[in-house]
Amino acid sequence: MHYPWWYVPFLNAPMLIAVIAVLHVLVSHYAVGGGLFLAVETSFAYRTKNKSYLDYLRQHAWFFILITVVYGAITGVGIWWTIGLASPLATETLIHAFVFGWAMEYVFFVLEIVSAFIFYYYWGRLDAKTHTAIGWIYAGAAWISLVLITGITAFMLHPGSWLESKNFWAGFFNPQFVPQVFSRTGGSFLLASLYVYLHAAFKVKDSAMRDLIAARSARPALLGAILVVLGGVGWFVFLPASAKAALAAASTLNLMMALIFALTVAVFALLYFGPYRNPGWLTPGFAIVLFVLGLAAFSAGEFVREAVRKPFIVYNVVLGNQVLAEEVPVLRANGYLESGSWMRAHVAARFPQAIENGKINEARLLELPKENQIELGEMLFQYSCNNCHAPKNGFSAASHLMRGWTTEMIRTCSREPEKLHFFMPPWAGTPEESELLTQYLISIAPAHPAGMYFGDER
Amino acid sequence: MNPSDLIGPSSSLGSPAPYWFLVFFKILGFVLHIIPMSLWYAGIILALLVRWKGGENGRIWSGRLMKQMPLLVALGVNFGIVPLLFTQVSYYQVFYPATILMAWFWLSVILLLTLAYYGVYIYAYGLKEGNSGLTPFRQAAAWIAAIFFIVIGFLFSNAFSLMTNLGGWPALAEKTGEAGAVLGTALNTGDSTLWARWLMMFGLALTTTGAYAYVDAGVFGRKESEKYRLWAGGFALKIYTLGAVWFALFGSWYVFGTWQEEVKATMFAMPLGILTVLTAVSPGLVWFCLWFFRKSVSKRAAFFVALTQLVVLSLNAVSRQIVQNLELGKFLDVTAEPVKMQLSPIVLFLLLFVFGIGVVVWMVRKVIAVETRPAAG
Numbered sequence: 001m002h003y004p005w006w007y008v009p010f011l012n013a014p015m016l017i018a019v020i021a022v023l024h025v026l027v028s029h030y031a032v033g034g035g036l037f038l039a040v041e042t043s044f045a046y047r048t049k050n051k052s053y054l055d056y057l058r059q060h061a062w063f064f065i066l067i068t069v070v071y072g073a074i075t076g077v078g079i080w081w082t083i084g085l086a087s088p089l090a091t092e093t094l095i096h097a098f099v100f101g102w103a104m105e106y107v108f109f110v111l112e113i114v115s116a117f118i119f120y121y122y123w124g125r126l127d128a129k130t131h132t133a134i135g136w137i138y139a140g141a142a143w144i145s146l147v148l149i150t151g152i153t154a155f156m157l158h159p160g161s162w163l164e165s166k167n168f169w170a171g172f173f174n175p176q177f178v179p180q181v182f183s184r185t186g187g188s189f190l191l192a193s194l195y196v197y198l199h200a201a202f203k204v205k206d207s208a209m210r211d212l213i214a215a216r217s218a219r220p221a222l223l224g225a226i227l228v229v230l231g232g233v234g235w236f237v238f239l240p241a242s243a244k245a246a247l248a249a250a251s252t253l254n255l256m257m258a259l260i261f262a263l264t265v266a267v268f269a270l271l272y273f274g275p276y277r278n279p280g281w282l283t284p285g286f287a288i289v290l291f292v293l294g295l296a297a298f299s300a301g302e303f304v305r306e307a308v309r310k311p312f313i314v315y316n317v318v319l320g321n322q323v324l325a326e327e328v329p330v331l332r333a334n335g336y337l338e339s340g341s342w343m344r345a346h347v348a349a350r351f352p353q354a355i356e357n358g359k360i361n362e363a364r365l366l367e368l369p370k371e372n373q374i375e376l377g378e379m380l381f382q383y384s385c386n387n388c389h390a391p392k393n394g395f396s397a398a399s400h401l402m403r404g405w406t407t408e409m410i411r412t413c414s415r416e417p418e419k420l421h422f423f424m425p426p427w428a429g430t431p432e433e434s435e436l437l438t439q440y441l442i443s444i445a446p447a448h449p450a451g452m453y454f455g456d457e458r
Numbered sequence: 459m460n461p462s463d464l465i466g467p468s469s470s471l472g473s474p475a476p477y478w479f480l481v482f483f484k485i486l487g488f489v490l491h492i493i494p495m496s497l498w499y500a501g502i503i504l505a506l507l508v509r510w511k512g513g514e515n516g517r518i519w520s521g522r523l524m525k526q527m528p529l530l531v532a533l534g535v536n537f538g539i540v541p542l543l544f545t546q547v548s549y550y551q552v553f554y555p556a557t558i559l560m561a562w563f564w565l566s567v568i569l570l571l572t573l574a575y576y577g578v579y580i581y582a583y584g585l586k587e588g589n590s591g592l593t594p595f596r597q598a599a600a601w602i603a604a605i606f607f608i609v610i611g612f613l614f615s616n617a618f619s620l621m622t623n624l625g626g627w628p629a630l631a632e633k634t635g636e637a638g639a640v641l642g643t644a645l646n647t648g649d650s651t652l653w654a655r656w657l658m659m660f661g662l663a664l665t666t667t668g669a670y671a672y673v674d675a676g677v678f679g680r681k682e683s684e685k686y687r688l689w690a691g692g693f694a695l696k697i698y699t700l701g702a703v704w705f706a707l708f709g710s711w712y713v714f715g716t717w718q719e720e721v722k723a724t725m726f727a728m729p730l731g732i733l734t735v736l737t738a739v740s741p742g743l744v745w746f747c748l749w750f751f752r753k754s755v756s757k758r759a760a761f762f763v764a765l766t767q768l769v770v771l772s773l774n775a776v777s778r779q780i781v782q783n784l785e786l787g788k789f790l791d792v793t794a795e796p797v798k799m800q801l802s803p804i805v806l807f808l809l810l811f812v813f814g815i816g817v818v819v820w821m822v823r824k825v826i827a828v829e830t831r832p833a834a835g
């Protein structure tokens with residue numbers, strides 16, 4: 001509303017965030033865990049003077065750099081790009097609250113890049129002690145960058161006492177911080193092992209070496225899985241009431257939770273009976289199955305973690321329709337169209353007759369011809385509903401959700417969406433505006449499906 | 459309609475630090491960004507052309523630059539984050555609308571960059587295997603990377619010129635709109651500032667590439683033959699001359715042809731007139747250094763070239779910031795945002811910043827120790 005709304009047909013702009021975020025986390029956790037893996041294992045290989053393990057680790061370091069420094073880093077920037085486009089008000093808010101958190105993070109990014117390149121390109125040329133030290137600098141910097149970004153993402157779910165104090169640290173060390181650091185750290189251990197298995201299963205022909213790799217990375221993976229679960233429990237315990245309710249109410253989320261649970265059990269079992277007890281199981285097929293299950297669990301977890309924030313983007317601060325929670329009463333009094341710079345400009349350009357003394361006269365909007373009312377309703381839909389619903393077709397399309405609804409039902413939904421479902425934001429405009437939206441919704445709601453028999457006369 | 463009606467309210471959270479502090483890091487970050495950025499922007503295409511037509515020494519130069527390119531891209535992208543972060547703190551009211559208007563193009567930067575970056579790796583990997591390594595596939599990858607980087611530069615120039623072209627917003631929003639929302643398919647191509655600026659920035663990138671050819675030969679390439687280093691001195695001068703002429707040409711178009719009266723009135727008057735003149739003539743200083751030292755490529759001379767080019771880039775960065783503020787001045791005073799200081803995070807950031815520099819210096823010294831060690835080990 002403060003910004004132009006980006007209409008992405010079918011998907012809805014915020015879905016792009018979800019897509020890119022998932023594409024990113026699947027690698028960024030490896031960027032942390034893999035760094036730790038390389039640091040620990042190179043120290044071990046130097047200590048045990050295991051030349052062939054060192055050779056493998058060098059190969060792995062190259063794979064690691066190609067994936068994390070390029071894809072991982074750029075998809076990370078990509079998330080930032082998309083949140084600015086699809087969720088500008090929340091991004092503005094987060095950056096105002098945490099710019100120095102990001103600035104600190106940036107220092108560690110630079111450390112990561114420099115150390116990663118030196119670690120790989122000076123392999124064999126630095127003495128063992130310096131080489132492992134550089135590996136540890138990478139691992140340390142990567143983990144701290146995880147902690148820093150987790151403070152900010154956890155804040156979105158539960159800002160804690162920041163809401164009163166607006167204090168950086170109160171926001172950073174929010175109730176969700178510790179649980180999420182646990183699960184993300186665990187996730188890093190776990191994913192790193194899965195990447196190592198995948199890489200080794202294809203690249204290492206010597207079975208003794210493969211067994212060593214399988215055995216060495218099994219414990220961190222199991223530990224990681226335990227940390228994920230512990231963090232997950234903490235996450236649940238410290239969820240705000242609305243998020244717990246969403247988890248209980250939404251069937252998609254229930255399915256997702258069940259899926260995550262099943263996948264986690266499967267991954268844990270495969271790890272335990274596979275690499276931990278029987279390192280010899282590590283074949284390409286096994287590694288692929290493990291990897292795919294792990295990524296699926298991760299993606300589902302990420303999806304749920306995001307979804308339970310509804311109707312907020314930042315809990316109790318920014319609502320899913322790009323308005324600040326504190327603005328809602330003001331918008332109800334002054335009008336949504338009048339308060340949103342881009343909408344007001346559009347109305348003024350399109351319907352100058354509705355402008356009186358430089359302001360929108362809402363009564364006049366309802367005197368416009370029907371098709372113009374529908375047109376304005378469509379704009380209201382774009383700005384206040386398209387965050388979560390496609391209009392006619394696509395992701396959670398509103399028209400299909402309202403199939404067969406009576407006019408009164410539609411009117412209620414437009415006037416008090418938050419009563420219909422607590423995970424929808426409240427209507428942030430005047431009754432006249434809600435009437436415009438209603439006109440639009442009526443125009444797109446399909447009829448009750450034909451041919452259904454309920455015992456009535458044919 | 460008055461375009462300033464399109465500017466949303468300012469954030470109730472206030473500015474987390476005084477404007478001067480934020481803009482200092484924004485400018486510092488941009489100077490750090492533009493150095494490696496220039497090398498991939500103008501450098502990759504040049505490296506490919508020179509490899510093709512530049513003789514034996516040209517091939518050495520081209521190979522040296524392209525081997526460094528993976529690191530240069532990694533660093534340059536990272537250094538870009540700083541100015542973008544501070545842009546989003548102080549200029550959010552214009553940055554978000556501008557990028558949303560061109561959303562698909564702006565988002566495509568990410569895809570183009572990923573592909574271009576892998577292209578660089580594919581090529582650089584081939585270089586390791588000598589001449590036979592550069593298969594047609596690897597060469598094609600590098601050409602694609604070169605073109606993508608130039609396209610990305612074009613998109614950046616779009617975003618940053620659209621950010622101050624508020625007068626163009628309403629028409630773009632209507633033209634690419636859908637029920638009052640926008641489709642994100644606009645570009646700022648109707649604004650001549652974009653074209654002048656894009657071409658000017660490319661010229662500036664050429665000068666940096668020229669200066670870097672010299673610095674590389676004088677500092678990092680000390681193991682190359684004397685003959686190569688001498689060639690590099692002459693080559694650097696040629697490229698710099700080309701870049702400086704290009705920069706002067708399109709810079710003049712940019713300044714005289716696209717600046718609005720308010721901007722001219724301030725930038726041509728005292729005291730800022732001095733800055734404008736210095737920004738315009740500063741490449742001459744580097745050119746002189748390159749000309750003077752062209753026959754004796756040494757570490758010391760390289761130091762002078764690097765330092766003077768840094769001055770050129772810093773002057774540009776400061777000037778563009780002032781011009782940006784002047785252009786926005788009609789609509790918005792970015793310096794007037796109330797400050798709600800976040801003192802302890804700032805202090806911690808500064809401490810970590812110094813700590814980070816310390817660790818980087820430590821690591822780089824270890825590398826230098828390896829590089830300068832006699833070849834016995």
Ligand code: HEM
Nearest residue numbers: 077488499535538539541542607610611614615618655659
């Ligand atoms: C994704 C990583 C990148 C980030 C975060 C980034 C950030 C920035 C920022 C913030 C500016 C404006 C600085 C200011 O005015 O204060 C800028 C300018 C610029 N960047 Fe980058 N950049 C990135 C990648 C690239 C790439 C890959 C190119 C390709 C050539 C590029 C080319 C440019 C150009 C040409 C400008 C000047 C635009 C103009 O003013 O006309 N950048 N960049």
